[in-house]
Amino acid sequence: MTFTNPDDTDLLCSHFDGSAKFQVFCPTSTLCMKRTVQYKSKTSVVTTVQRDCAPQKYTSHTYNDADKQWYKKEEVVTSAYDEGCFIGEHRGAPTGPPEYCFCSFHLCNSSPLQIGTFNKVYGAILAMLIMRLL
Secondary structure, X not given: OOOOOXXXXXXXXXXXXXXXXXXXXXXXXXXXXXXXXXXXXXXXXXXEEEEEEOOOXXXXXXXXXXXXXXXXXXXXXXXXOOOEEEEOOOOOOOOOOOEEEEEOOOOOOOOHHHHHHHHHHHHHHHHHHHHHHX
């Protein structure tokens, strides 16, 4: 990711606290992206998750005959990706290809694992309360 603000360079993963300072506005994208990749070491498999704006900006060059100059033209290609998840190209990695997920609502590329864990815990607590009432 390219940072436009020099103060953003201290936003390292080790400093991640879930606060709004890690949220990014995507002016040239209509989708959020989540890329999940697994890396294998001698003793374990590490899963990494990258969350970012989907790369949808397309830059072309147009020539203006009147000015006799080239100009850059930028546009957002909204049809570049479909919403949902898919497995990327397998390039021989021992752990398999990456998974890409694209979604279109605000902050939708948050971790489903954490949300799923929350729902399981909430469901277990709710079940215990119901059993206690019976």
